[in-house]
Amino acid sequence: MDRFDFSHLLPRQVKRRRFLSGIGVLTGLAIASQWPTRVVARPRFSGYPFSLGVASGDPLPDGVVLWTRLAPDPLNGGGMPDVNVPVRWQIAADESMRQVVKVGTVMTTPDLAHSVHVEVHGLKPGRWYWYQFRVGNEVSPIGRTRTAPGLHEHVEELKFAFASCQDWQNGYYPAYRHMALEDIDLVVHLGDYIYEYGPETGGPRQHNSPEIVTLADYRNRYALYKTDPNLQAAHSAFPWIVTWDDHEVDNNYANLIPEDDQSQEDFSRRRTNAYQAYYEHMPLRRSSLPNGPNLLLYRRFTFGNLAEFNVLDTRQYRTDQPCGDGLKARCTEAFDPGATMTGSEQEEWLLEGLDKSQAQWNVIAQQTIMAEYDFNPSPSVDVFNLDQWDGYVAARDRFLGFLAQRQPVNPVVITGDIHSSWVHDLKVDFNDPSSQTVGTEFVGTSITSDFPAQFIAPVTAALSDNPHTKFFDGAFRGYVRCNLNRDRWQTDFRVVSTILDQDADISTLASFVVEDGQPGAQRV
Ligand SMILES: [Fe+2]
Numbered sequence: 001m002d003r004f005d006f007s008h009l010l011p012r013q014v015k016r017r018r019f020l021s022g023i024g025v026l027t028g029l030a031i032a033s034q035w036p037t038r039v040v041a042r043p044r045f046s047g048y049p050f051s052l053g054v055a056s057g058d059p060l061p062d063g064v065v066l067w068t069r070l071a072p073d074p075l076n077g078g079g080m081p082d083v084n085v086p087v088r089w090q091i092a093a094d095e096s097m098r099q100v101v102k103v104g105t106v107m108t109t110p111d112l113a114h115s116v117h118v119e120v121h122g123l124k125p126g127r128w129y130w131y132q133f134r135v136g137n138e139v140s141p142i143g144r145t146r147t148a149p150g151l152h153e154h155v156e157e158l159k160f161a162f163a164s165c166q167d168w169q170n171g172y173y174p175a176y177r178h179m180a181l182e183d184i185d186l187v188v189h190l191g192d193y194i195y196e197y198g199p200e201t202g203g204p205r206q207h208n209s210p211e212i213v214t215l216a217d218y219r220n221r222y223a224l225y226k227t228d229p230n231l232q233a234a235h236s237a238f239p240w241i242v243t244w245d246d247h248e249v250d251n252n253y254a255n256l257i258p259e260d261d262q263s264q265e266d267f268s269r270r271r272t273n274a275y276q277a278y279y280e281h282m283p284l285r286r287s288s289l290p291n292g293p294n295l296l297l298y299r300r301f302t303f304g305n306l307a308e309f310n311v312l313d314t315r316q317y318r319t320d321q322p323c324g325d326g327l328k329a330r331c332t333e334a335f336d337p338g339a340t341m342t343g344s345e346q347e348e349w350l351l352e353g354l355d356k357s358q359a360q361w362n363v364i365a366q367q368t369i370m371a372e373y374d375f376n377p378s379p380s381v382d383v384f385n386l387d388q389w390d391g392y393v394a395a396r397d398r399f400l401g402f403l404a405q406r407q408p409v410n411p412v413v414i415t416g417d418i419h420s421s422w423v424h425d426l427k428v429d430f431n432d433p434s435s436q437t438v439g440t441e442f443v444g445t446s447i448t449s450d451f452p453a454q455f456i457a458p459v460t461a462a463l464s465d466n467p468h469t470k471f472f473d474g475a476f477r478g479y480v481r482c483n484l485n486r487d488r489w490q491t492d493f494r495v496v497s498t499i500l501d502q503d504a505d506i507s508t509l510a511s512f513v514v515e516d517g518q519p520g521a522q523r524v
Pocket residue numbers: 164165166192247417418419449
């Protein structure tokens with residue numbers, strides 16, 4: 001197969017198939033009797049309604065979430081009439097959708113931007129499925145997904161990729177084009193799925209509105225990103241587990257504190273809009289349905305006895321960045337025991353989960369760098385990024401102290417945010433190189449977002465002052481591929497040659513392994 005042949009994944013021209021006969025065609029009358037609001041079962045669309053592709057996510061042993069959104073005019077509010085519209089879905093055990101195992105109808109509403117979130121149950125654990133939607137006479141592309149293995153099942157291997165930070169304006173998504181062709185079971189997205197900024201010149205493509213604030217703004221921004229064919233290909237190839245960082249709302253926000261001057265009331269309204277649009281565009285379960293400015297996103301996924309993912313939300317419950325935020329020396333606020341990244345409830349949930357876990361690898365999927373990193377190469381001057389865990393020292397000490405004391409098996413932290421690749425040993429005391437290593441951290445570079453070239457030299461120069469940091473690269477964009485078995489975890493930093501070309505090549509920049517029972521990474 002041609003390296004760039006996606007015909008088994010996408011495009012609708014090739015893959016539009018008729019739904020199997022015998023599923024039955026809904027009439028407007030039948031539907032209208034079930035839902036009180038006005039329903040149009042056979043709407044006419046101004047354009048192809050599945051313009052944003054399909055996705056699946058939150059895999060459990062017996063099912064996944066299937067996602068799409070009806071948007072015939074995606075960049076202008078979606079282009080749907082202000083009525084409820086039923087969407088048929090089906091899921092099959094084969095790629096050609098012949099062995100259909102489940103079908104159903106879901107009602108889409110204007111309230112949720114005609115988004116579809118189907119929670120399928122009754123599937124078999126640890127296997128591939130294919131799915132498709134239909135509305136009126138239109139059918140969606142076929143997506144592929146995979147259930148998690150059985151809860152206590154013995155699992156030999158898990159392969160996944162993680163990614164973050166896909167600023168539309170900074171480049172194209174050749175990384176997703178390659179990710180879609182990887183032999184993996186799962187994708188984890190660690191946030192900055194969109195950026196909130198207005199249009200900027202100089203990049204290969206531009207945002208479609210000024211800085212986003214309203215619900216309509218956020219919806220149009222998600223739609224813009226989701227029109228990208230490579231992003232759609234990666235969604236339609238694997239189930240995704242998603243979490244957010246700051247740019248899904250506002251740069252470096254913390255809880256209800258915005259980056260810029262905005263009243264708390266205005267920012268609360270903005271967060272409500274942003275969280276709702278996030279839910280509408282992600283394959284999330286009903287448990288993540290937003291409630292005003294709140295959305296429950298931290299959650300856990302188990303892959304048999306091999307791996308457990310603790311997916312964190314370090315923005316919604318965070319205390320404000322200390323010392324005025326930024327890259328600077330720490331003030332006393334950075335050591336405040338009340339300062340938190342996760343909030344106390346999520347912290348308790350995390351520690352409890354790690355304590356009870358039966359998994360061979362315990363993954364903490366989160367946003368900003370957890371390891372200490374002193375950005376100043378001089379041993380006598382310390383400069384930290386206070387938006388990272390370096391601004392929340394007591395909270396980090398609690399977590400790393402817990403790892404030292406309770407020793408959950410093989411903890412591995414995976415991180416996004418900083419648009420560059422890093423490997424860290426997580427130490428009980430970062431100032432003492434001989435102190436215990438209690439975990440490993442892999443930080444993935446961005447899909448596109450910028451790591452300013454002028455930062456590369458100073459960060460590299462500071463490596464000698466941070467001996468627990470095993471690797472840093474700021475030059476390349478891409479994603480991280482991980483292969484886990486009972487004995488070892490391998491991480492491959494997959495990078496594209498450029499983000500200015502949709503067809504850019506990919507290669508492996510560096511690989512590291514963690515051996516079972518030995519926290520810390522070794523380069524291979
Ligand atoms: Fe980012």
